[in-house]
Amino acid sequence: MQFHLNGFRTGDPAIAEPLLSSKDDGHAVTPSGEVDVLIVGSGPAGLTLAAQLCAFPGITTRIVEQRDRPLTLGQADGIACRTMEMFNAFGFADRVLREAYFVNETTFWKPDDAGLKTIVRHGRIEDTEDGLSEFPHVILNQARVHDFYLDVMRNAPQRLEPDYARRLLDLEIDPSATSGYPVTVRLERLDGGHEGEVETVKARYVVGCDGARSAVRKAIGRELKGDSANQAWGVMDVLAVTDFPDIRLKAAIHSANEGNILIIPREGGYLVRLYIELDKLKADERVSNRAITADQLVAAAKRILHPYTLDVKEIAWWSVYEIGQRLTDKFDDVPDGHAGQQQPRVFIAGDACHTHSPKAGQGMNVSMQDTFNLGWKLAAVLRGIGQPELLDTYSAERQAIAKELIDFDREFAKMFSAPPKGAAGAGADAVDPQEFQRYFVKQGRFTAGTATRYRPSIIQGEPTHQHLAEGFTIGMRFHSAPVVRLADAKLVQLGHVAEADGRFRLYAFAGREDPAAPTSAIRSLCDFLARSPQSPMRRFTPAGTDVDALIDLRAIFQQGHRTLSLDAMPDLLRPAKGRHGLIDYEKMFCPDLKNGPDIFDLRGVDRESGCVVVVRPDQYVAHVLPLDAYDALAAYFEGFMVARG
Numbered sequence: 141m142q143f144h145l146n147g148f149r150t151g152d153p154a155i156a157e158p159l160l161s162s163k164d165d166g167h168a169v170t171p172s173g174e175v176d177v178l179i180v181g182s183g184p185a186g187l188t189l190a191a192q193l194c195a196f197p198g199i200t201t202r203i204v205e206q207r208d209r210p211l212t213l214g215q216a217d218g219i220a221c222r223t224m225e226m227f228n229a230f231g232f233a234d235r236v237l238r239e240a241y242f243v244n245e246t247t248f249w250k251p252d253d254a255g256l257k258t259i260v261r262h263g264r265i266e267d268t269e270d271g272l273s274e275f276p277h278v279i280l281n282q283a284r285v286h287d288f289y290l291d292v293m294r295n296a297p298q299r300l301e302p303d304y305a306r307r308l309l310d311l312e313i314d315p316s317a318t319s320g321y322p323v324t325v326r327l328e329r330l331d332g333g334h335e336g337e338v339e340t341v342k343a344r345y346v347v348g349c350d351g352a353r354s355a356v357r358k359a360i361g362r363e364l365k366g367d368s369a370n371q372a373w374g375v376m377d378v379l380a381v382t383d384f385p386d387i388r389l390k391a392a393i394h395s396a397n398e399g400n401i402l403i404i405p406r407e408g409g410y411l412v413r414l415y416i417e418l419d420k421l422k423a424d425e426r427v428s429n430r431a432i433t434a435d436q437l438v439a440a441a442k443r444i445l446h447p448y449t450l451d452v453k454e455i456a457w458w459s460v461y462e463i464g465q466r467l468t469d470k471f472d473d474v475p476d477g478h479a480g481q482q483q484p485r486v487f488i489a490g491d492a493c494h495t496h497s498p499k500a501g502q503g504m505n506v507s508m509q510d511t512f513n514l515g516w517k518l519a520a521v522l523r524g525i526g527q528p529e530l531l532d533t534y535s536a537e538r539q540a541i542a543k544e545l546i547d548f549d550r551e552f553a554k555m556f557s558a559p560p561k562g563a564a565g566a567g568a569d570a571v572d573p574q575e576f577q578r579y580f581v582k583q584g585r586f587t588a589g590t591a592t593r594y595r596p597s598i599i600q601g602e603p604t605h606q607h608l609a610e611g612f613t614i615g616m617r618f619h620s621a622p623v624v625r626l627a628d629a630k631l632v633q634l635g636h637v638a639e640a641d642g643r644f645r646l647y648a649f650a651g652r653e654d655p656a657a658p659t660s661a662i663r664s665l666c667d668f669l670a671r672s673p674q675s676p677m678r679r680f681t682p683a684g685t686d687v688d689a690l691i692d693l694r695a696i697f698q699q700g701h702r703t704l705s706l707d708a709m710p711d712l713l714r715p716a717k718g719r720h721g722l723i724d725y726e727k728m729f730c731p732d733l734k735n736g737p738d739i740f741d742l743r744g745v746d747r748e749s750g751c752v753v754v755v756r757p758d759q760y761v762a763h764v765l766p767l768d769a770y771d772a773l774a775a776y777f778e779g780f781m782v783a784r785g
Contacts, residue, residue: 141231142726145718154231155295159197174321176522178343179203180356182302184216184282185490185507186349187289191230192515194296195641199522201298202341204306204327206350210290213457214282215375216504217406217413218243221268222589222617223505224275225759226512229640232288233275240278241407243267246580247386250560250573251396258447259395263577267390268588271742274620274633277588280407282504305331309338311346311359313473313485320344323485345518347487349511352466354492360473362488364495366466366546371557372418372430373497374437376458379410384448387412392580394560394573398443402556411456416440417557418460432460461497465546465553468493471510471535483528484535487514494542496549505589506545509758510538516642516757520781523642525680525690527780529598537594548586555579590617594760598779601754601763608751609649609764611743618645618755621739622732624701627725631732634739635759637694642757644777646693648767649740651750655697656708661750661767662695666710668770669693676777683784686717691777694727698740698747701730 143153177193179186182205193201219227219236227233248263268277293300309326321342329337348356352364380387391403399417406413416437418430434455442450470476471493472484490507514534520526558571585591594600594615603614611619620635638645648665655662669675670687681690695713697704706714706725713727731738740747754763754776765772 142724145720145722147719152295156297158299159297173340174342175200175202176344177201177518178323178325178341178346179349180308180325180346181205181349181351181354181490181492182207182210182286182304183349183351183490183507184285184289184504185492185511186347187286187293188226188508189347189349189489189511189515189518190300190302191289191292191296192512192640192642193519194293194298194300196519196523197297199519201300202343203300203302204308205302205304206307206330208305208331210302210304211283211286214284214286215457215459216282217279217404218502218505219278219280219285220502220505220587220589221273221275221277222592223508224278225273225617225620225635226508226640227288228275228636229638229759230289230292231639232292235288236278236280236285237276239284239407240280241405243277243279243390243404246390246392248573248577248580249386249391249393251394256396259393259445261386262573265577265581267584269584272585272588272590274635279404279413285504305329305334306339308350308355308359311356311486313360318483344522345485345487347489347511347514347518348492349489349507350492352491352495354488356486357468357488357492360486360488362468362470362493364466364468364493366464366495371553372432372460372462374416374418374432374440374458374460375413376416376434376437377406377411377413377456378438378452379454379456380412381451381453382445382449384445384450392556392576393444394571394576395444395446396560398446399440400556401441401444414441416444430460434458464495465497465550466495467539467542467546469539471539471542472531474532474535479532479536480529484531487534489514489538493539494546496546497553502545502549502587502589506542509541509589509592512640512758513538515640519642523682525682525782525784527782530780533597533599536597540595541592544586548583552579552583590619592616592760599756599762601765601776603764605751605764605766605769608746608749608766609743609753611745612753612761612764614761614764616761618647618753618759618761619743621742622735623696623729623739624732625726626697626701626704626728626730627706629701632729634694634696634729637692637726638755638757638759640757643688643690643692644757644762645755646691647753647755648693648695649745649750649753650695650697651746651748651767652698655695655699656705662697663710665752665767665770666693666712670710670712672770674770674774676774676781679774679783680777680781681784687712687715688717688724694729696729696731696739699730700733704730 190203246267249259252258252260306327312324314322323343325341327339393401402415404413473486489510517530561570620633623634650662752765
């Protein structure tokens with residue numbers, strides 16, 4: 141984390157200076173009637189978007205929530221490796237790691253072949269494959285994730301806080317408006333002393349993060365479409381005494397005739413979550429018709445765990461739900477066939493546009509990735525540096541990913557709910573427990589969140605030069621690796637230089653040659669970026685800002701850090717920044733030669749030619765190009781950026 145750029149100041153560097161328009165109490169003044177972005181819903185998707193937009197002081201954001209206070213007990217708890225990478229960009233991954241339960245291994249249990257009346261362990265695997273991410277898969281109460289996001293918002297220049305006890309009444313879009321505030325929203329206040337009062341907000345954009353019963357989705361005429369598996373499940377967080385040996389491991393249990401359980405240990409060392417299979421529902425039956433009680437869930441869990449005992453001492457939270465997979469056909473308000481002709485003004489994200497079972501732990505994770513995708517695009521357009529067509533890519537990219545999730549969840553839920561083969565009464569849908577374990581392993585990258593791959597578009601290049609960096613797959617997240625920072629010999633993760641600040645990253649991997657040589661490819665690239673009229677840095681970086689305000693160039697050399705001279709490197713890798721013209725010394729890196737294969741080998745980077753890896757603000761690889769592909773690099777940014785005046 142860099143700070144002191146524009147002058148020395150004491151205190152917590154994570155707390156930004158407040159905007160000049162802020163009140164004396166430190167809370168920002170938000171225009172009551174007009175905002176750039178109105179976010180409806182303060183769940184994980186809404187808070188991710190709000191925290192992202194907070195990085196831009198010129199954007200006015202308001203977030204409203206129907207609940208009367210912040211969440212204190214969350215339902216989602218699984219945090220995938222990819223989500224941890226995103227949390228690191230927001231600056232609170234370390235806080236999550238300090239509190240969370242680490243999911244290191246998963247065990248699988250099946251009926252004992254000897255009698256089928258008891259269960260036995262038949263498999264034990266690593267939960268996440270080695271090297272998939274520098275971060276683990278962890279478990280933490282959703283409310284704590286909310287707390288961390290709220291801190292990011294409070295510490296931002298706007299000092300943003302959600303407005304609670306607001307219910308959306310209606311939303312109207314002026315189809316003739318091409319600028320200004322074309323969306324009008326009416327909000328009903330529910331807080332004491334103001335009940336029934338109606339607020340009118342005009343917004344440039346509205347984002348509905350208001351859950352499966354989304355009022356925003358209904359207002360733009362979108363529908364969740366899908367089906368139900370007619371299967372009821374219970375979920376409960378309990379403090380219990382048990383002799384089941386894997387109670388502190390993630391465990392998938394298939395009993396012969398009593399149903400199935402998924403055990404998820406929780407943070408703190410004692411709490412555990414149980415997903416408990418209940419009876420099949422009739423075709424027209426709802427789970428609410430069953431009037432299921434917590435005692436019934438406990439009794440079902442005891443039957444499934446036999447011969448092990450379960451003495452539940454306290455239930456922190458419980459619920460019942462039906463398995464179903466539903467998806468909307470688009471995630472914005474633009475009618476089919478009008479993309480590119482009509483700018484989207486209203487978006488939906490998270491459960492508002494895709495719902496599924498919770499057992500694969502994808503709901504919160506995918507929802508947050510929705511708005512991380514959307515946030516930088518909204519910011520670019522609102523700041524006047526991105527073309528409006530950028531916003532069309534949100535629905536195109538995230539709807540396709542949600543469909544993949546729905547398809548995966550349908551198969552996963554079906555296999556988990558199916559009776560084991562050999563059980564009494566098991567029919568054609570019975571599953572071999574070994575087959576379920578193999579499917580779990582096969583889909584490991586998907587559940588870790590690292591399998592997402594975006595298709596070519598105006599912001600995704602074609603894989604023409606993919607061979608230059610085979611481990612940085614175009615369309616997939618940038619897979620970090622350890623490097624040594626040249627200036628101070630510090631061992632760091634290269635991917636951790638990316639903050640949630642809306643900037644693109646250019647990672648320039650040098651060839652074998654001396655990077656300080658007058659004719660080196662790295663020096664020539666820096667000359668192009670610093671001096672050429674076609675340079676995207678010169679064409680698109682807003683006037684009056686630092687040279688890296690839009691595109692952050694980093695160089696990775698092949699030589700050891702003790703063999704290179706910092707002052708011999710191109711000036712663009714030692715840029716002068718801020719009001720004092722201070723030198724940024726953190727742009728250059730060397731391989732870690734002490735701890736196994738270095739980054740060039742780990743990520744398949746061509747050692748002879750080197751390459752440039754272009755990474756989007758949401759940490760996805762956008763392009764891989766030769767170091768001297770200046771025209772192609774310029775053309776990529778020309779496709780969606782706005783040249784400065």
